[in-house]
Amino acid sequence: MAFAYAPYLIANLRHGLELGIKPWLAPADAFSELVNCHLDQGVLYKRNGRAAFGALGRNDVELLTAGSGNLLSGLNPGFEDGVLAPWALTETAPADATPTVTSGSAHRGIYKLGVTVANPGAVSGDLALSSPQITMANGLLYLFKLAGRSTGADSRMVKVRIYQGAATIFEETLELFPVAWGWTEYSLVFTAGGIVNPEACVFSLEFGGMGNSPFHLDDLSLEVIGWSGNLVNLPIAPGDLVIGGGAEVFTDDGAGNLTGDQGGVGEVDYATGACWLEFADPPAAGAAVRATYNREPSAFPCMGMFNYSTSGGSQDLLAWDTKRVHRLNEGIGQFDDIAGADLFSGNDDEFIWMVNWLNRGFMTNGRDRIYVYDGLSLIPLTIDLSEPPDGVNDLNSAYLIFPYKDRLVFLRTSEGGNFYPARARWTKVGKYDESDPLAYVDAPTDKWIVGAAFIRNELVVFFERGIWLLRYTGDSRQPFRWVRVDPNEGLIPKMGLIDFNNEAVGLGPTQLIGTDGVEIYNLDDKIPNLVLSMNQEALQYCYATALDELRQMWMSYPSVGQPVPDRILVLNYEEKSFATYQLPHMVTGYYQESEDLTWDEIEETWDEMERSWDDRTLQGGYPVVLGGDSQGKIWKLNSGGSDNGEPIEMIALTGRLNPFIKKGRQARLGWVEFLVNRDPLCELTVEYFLDHETSPYLAETLPLDDGSGSEQIWVRSYVGCEAQFHRLRLYNKAVNQSIVIHAIMPYFAEAGRLH
Numbered sequence: 001m002a003f004a005y006a007p008y009l010i011a012n013l014r015h016g017l018e019l020g021i022k023p024w025l026a027p028a029d030a031f032s033e034l035v036n037c038h039l040d041q042g043v044l045y046k047r048n049g050r051a052a053f054g055a056l057g058r059n060d061v062e063l064l065t066a067g068s069g070n071l072l073s074g075l076n077p078g079f080e081d082g083v084l085a086p087w088a089l090t091e092t093a094p095a096d097a098t099p100t101v102t103s104g105s106a107h108r109g110i111y112k113l114g115v116t117v118a119n120p121g122a123v124s125g126d127l128a129l130s131s132p133q134i135t136m137a138n139g140l141l142y143l144f145k146l147a148g149r150s151t152g153a154d155s156r157m158v159k160v161r162i163y164q165g166a167a168t169i170f171e172e173t174l175e176l177f178p179v180a181w182g183w184t185e186y187s188l189v190f191t192a193g194g195i196v197n198p199e200a201c202v203f204s205l206e207f208g209g210m211g212n213s214p215f216h217l218d219d220l221s222l223e224v225i226g227w228s229g230n231l232v233n234l235p236i237a238p239g240d241l242v243i244g245g246g247a248e249v250f251t252d253d254g255a256g257n258l259t260g261d262q263g264g265v266g267e268v269d270y271a272t273g274a275c276w277l278e279f280a281d282p283p284a285a286g287a288a289v290r291a292t293y294n295r296e297p298s299a300f301p302c303m304g305m306f307n308y309s310t311s312g313g314s315q316d317l318l319a320w321d322t323k324r325v326h327r328l329n330e331g332i333g334q335f336d337d338i339a340g341a342d343l344f345s346g347n348d349d350e351f352i353w354m355v356n357w358l359n360r361g362f363m364t365n366g367r368d369r370i371y372v373y374d375g376l377s378l379i380p381l382t383i384d385l386s387e388p389p390d391g392v393n394d395l396n397s398a399y400l401i402f403p404y405k406d407r408l409v410f411l412r413t414s415e416g417g418n419f420y421p422a423r424a425r426w427t428k429v430g431k432y433d434e435s436d437p438l439a440y441v442d443a444p445t446d447k448w449i450v451g452a453a454f455i456r457n458e459l460v461v462f463f464e465r466g467i468w469l470l471r472y473t474g475d476s477r478q479p480f481r482w483v484r485v486d487p488n489e490g491l492i493p494k495m496g497l498i499d500f501n502n503e504a505v506g507l508g509p510t511q512l513i514g515t516d517g518v519e520i521y522n523l524d525d526k527i528p529n530l531v532l533s534m535n536q537e538a539l540q541y542c543y544a545t546a547l548d549e550l551r552q553m554w555m556s557y558p559s560v561g562q563p564v565p566d567r568i569l570v571l572n573y574e575e576k577s578f579a580t581y582q583l584p585h586m587v588t589g590y591y592q593e594s595e596d597l598t599w600d601e602i603e604e605t606w607d608e609m610e611r612s613w614d615d616r617t618l619q620g621g622y623p624v625v626l627g628g629d630s631q632g633k634i635w636k637l638n639s640g641g642s643d644n645g646e647p648i649e650m651i652a653l654t655g656r657l658n659p660f661i662k663k664g665r666q667a668r669l670g671w672v673e674f675l676v677n678r679d680p681l682c683e684l685t686v687e688y689f690l691d692h693e694t695s696p697y698l699a700e701t702l703p704l705d706d707g708s709g710s711e712q713i714w715v716r717s718y719v720g721c722e723a724q725f726h727r728l729r730l731y732n733k734a735v736n737q738s739i740v741i742h743a744i745m746p747y748f749a750e751a752g753r754l755h
Contacts, residue, residue, distance in 0.1 A: 003749035005670040008659050011743035012042025015675070019743070024659060027577070028526075030744070034579035035651040037739070038570050040550070046650040046732060046739035047581055048638040053591075056302055056321045056632040057295030058334045063227045063243065064140055064289050069282070070221040071134045072203060088130050130204035134222075136162070136169065138195045141226030141278060144188045147219040148176040158217070159206040160188075167194050169201060183218070189278075191228045226266070226278035233295050233337060236270040241293040246283025252293075270296070295632070300324075301564070302628025304352030305589025308361040310375050317591050318361070318373070320344070320352040321632055325363070325371070325378060328591070335634070339378050344368045348564070348630070349540045351495045351587065357403040358432055366399040366412070366494070372432070383427070385415060385437045395425070395435070399494070400452050404459055405472050405479060408432045411461065412449040413440075421448035422463070424470050424480060443468055443482045450491040451506060453499030455517040460504050462491035467515060486520045489513050495587070496542040498553050500573065505553060507531070507542050512571075523571070527578050530569070533559060541565050545588040547625060551575075556585050556627075564630045582649070585627030585635070592623055641736035649733040652741075656725035659748050666751040668722040673747075677740035678713045680705040684739060685731040690723035697721065704739075712742060722751045 008024040009016060016023040027042045037046045136142070150156040155175050162170040170190050177184050195201065203222065231241075239254030248262040258266030258277050266277030275291075283289055300321035307315040317328040319335055323342040326335035344352075346365040354363040361373040362381070370381040385394035399412035407426040414420070422443040428434045443449075447463040452470075454460070459470040467490070469483040489508050491497055497506035505514045505523060510531055512524040524530045534542075535558040543565065544555040551574045556565035568581040625637040635644075642648060658667040672686070682704040687696035702715045726746070732739050 003668055003670060005668075005747040005749045007673075007745045007747050008657075009743060009745050010654075011675075015042065015743045027744075028572075028575050030654055030657075031577075031652055032655040033651065033653040034577075036579075036581055036648050037650045037652050038552070038579040039572060039575060039577040041575070042742075044652060044730075044739075044741040046737070047648065048738075049640040049642045049648055049735075050583065050627065050635040050637050050644060051639045052633070052644060053626060053636040054328065054333065054335050054634040055294050056319055056324075056326050056335055056628075056634070057233060057300050057337070059231070059233050059291070059293050059295070059337075060332065060334060061231065061291045062288050063229070063291055064137060064224065064283075070223055071136070072131060072220055072222050087132070128204050128206045130202055132202075133200050134203060135199045136192050136195055136201045137198050138193050139227060139229035140192050140224050141228050141276065142170075142190055142192060143221075143223050143225040144170070144172075144190070145186065145219055145221045146174065146217065147183050147185045148174070148217045149181070149183050150176050150178050151216060153178050153180070156207070161204050161206060162192075162201055162222075163204070164195060164197060164201050167196070169194055185219070189225070223282060224279075225282055226264070226276065227289065228276040229274075231268070231273040231275055231291060231293070232340075234271065234273050235296040236268065236273065237294040237296045238270055241268055241275075241291060243277060243289065243291045245289040246279070246287045247281040248279050248283070250277055300632040301348045301630040302586050302632055302634065303346070303348070303350070303365070304354065304587050305626055305628055305634070306352070306354040306361070306363075307356075307590060307592075308354075308373055308375065309356045309359075311359040315592060316375065317589075318354070318363075319589070319628060319634060320363075320365075322346050322348055322350075325373070338373075343371060343378065348586075349538075351543065353400055353494075355401050355403060357408060358430075360432065362401050362408065362432070364398050364401055367397055369393070369396065370398060370401070370410075381433060383433055383435050385435060387437055398425075399449060402452065402454075402459060404470075406430055407479070409459070409470070409480070411452060422446075424461075424482075426480065429476075441478070441480055441482060447490070451494050451497035453497050453504040453506075455499060455502065455504055455515070458517060460485070460499075460515065460517055462497060462504075462506060465490040467520065469517060485515065485517065489515075489520050492539045493542040493544075494540070496539075496544050496555060498544040498546045498555075500546065505571075505573070506544070507539065507555065507557075523576070524578070526576070530578075535560055535562055538563055541586065543585075543587050545625075549623060554581075554588055556583075556588065583627060583637070583643075584629055585637075586630050587628045588637075589626045589628070590623045591626050591636075641738060645735070647733050647735045650731065650739060652730040654728045654744075656727060657746060657748075658723075658725040660750050661725070661754075663750070664754050666722055666724050666754055667726065668749040668751040669719045669726050670747040670749060671716055671718045671720075672728065673714050673716045673745040674702070674741055675712060675714055675743040675745070676704050677738070677742075678705055678708070678710055679738065682734075682737040682739060683732070684715075684741075686717050687729040687731060688719055688721065689727040689729065690721060691725065696729065714745075724754055 009021045010025045010030045011023050027039050155177050157175055159173045169192055172188055174186050239252050241252035243250040248260040248264050250258045250260045250266055256268055260280055263280035264278055268275040303320045303322055305319045308318055309315055319326045323344050325338045327338050329336045344365050346367045350365045350367055352363055352365050354361050364370045372379045372381050382393040383395040394416045396414035398410035402409045406429050410425045412421050413423050413425050422445055423440050425440040445466055447465050450462050450464055452459055452461040461468045461470055466487050467485040470480050471483045473479055473481055491506045503514050503516045511522045514521050514523050538558040541564055542555055542557045546553055551572055553571040553573055555569040557567055558565050559567050565586055566584045568583050570579040627635045627637050660667050683701050685701045688698040689696050700717050706713045
């Protein structure tokens, strides 16, 4: 039986004109679910991946700079010739001691030193052989070796002492046995401490004992063999510590044991930071041995990322956990702890808010004191509201901060120990740290301020219930007043609000809402169950960001059953299309590449690379989207074709398709054609569903290559099924497979009556 199939194009208007067919459906209307893919100008794209960018609490600490092997050997080359210099032999008592130095042949590779003492007395420093100054450091593990013997029948005593001024660094008294006993060998390990001036340490041998037989010293050496001390920025993430830089690299087994790749050993206590290691292959002279590690990630989620703009036009990328502020060190590609101390005490849902004004950055978590960043240091903000002024800070905290009409405006403040949830306070004109006691206005509501954003030149403030304008009056005595826009709608998450040029969009109690400052409207008609798909007990974690270059708004959110965000809602605000990304990010932010990427800086192979070489995202100055997760790790988004090596699962589900529904007729689907970017490495799985069935009646995997060499090609999938309506599920789960679908053309024929 012949069927009269006709094409029904799903594409944007541009493709309709190109193909000479009027589109039947716009893509934004054709898809009911997009997971890990999105629409842009009617084209369906599988999203790009993410790659590791950095981590908060990442530490790179220099533990030691290695010495020059045996610290003593270079000081006494003349011993074999019977010459002491540059060593010094000193005698204080008894007066009849007659020390001499006797040269001799080298013994076991180093030198032989004989000291004859007529009446040595006790080991009290009466007779001492001391070195010039040597360089040592606190916390280093040293190995001292000595071989010796008395040349007579009596034992002789020698005190080994390392000192600096009156302070003793190391001291040990050794017995050198009679000649009949042979050579005595000593190996002593100690950790240096109490050193004030590392370059002014002195090594000495103080002689004494019984009788007056000469004695010999040999194999005298002092070497760095390890390190002992405490690591900072705790607790340390188990299994993450690496110590290297010398000839040996130590790794952490996750149970506190350190193992060197040359056989060295060590231990670390993750909670206290106490750590020691002993080299099997000591580092070469001048080698800097460093420890790199993360703090325990579960305790330090990323709470915000903002760019501080300097007066010279450059930017510092700042990132926060719940306690500390970090700055990206571009030179070594890691985040440095700026203050080296805890500045904040917020919970993991009290995100950091920061604004730039007057060449400074102002940051707050809504709980603790506000801090000011000037490009170098962090200074607590002091605003004295006392009459008369007493120089003491009275602005304890602010939930939000905005530069507005040449003033700094603080919303939802705590002042002098009192909480004002609906207050707006402002500074003097052109000042950030001066405010009159009466420079505030409280909104006439018992609801709390939750978020705010600019629409054109006015500040729109969202409360728990109610939306208000903080309107500029032009009156220098009372420059701002509250104007109510809507009494019912409101905002749930502080960071769930984003402003565009002419509107602000945020997550309300039951829906995604927008306002132009005059009217309120909902934006999620196409996804009416959006809020219901979220964990209602964790909506305060939602975090919104505008990606202007992609014409998108991203909002991270926790899905049902998840305590923190594990999804991102993607809204194309020009086409009003929605998608969901499976990305577990608490916050999002931006970073600008200072220079174009070189080939050496791209980790993908030529075959794996899913971007053209002149892709704008590879160019210097282009904003790179970053995501920070609940474990303090920072990820580079829209990067590569995998999620840190894991495949990306793309799902695109169409709505119910039947072009004859108004006629009351069923539709027979003959075949479907897809206009795609040709890629011999890619394939697309298409599953077909009829009516209300949840299992596909047909699945086919299509290679996206026809061997033609064309940039775009049509691929066809044959079906031949009659139903009341049809649904297509497009699927791909692979690494480095970039799926781009420009148009879908199902061929339908009219069939029997609907029932």
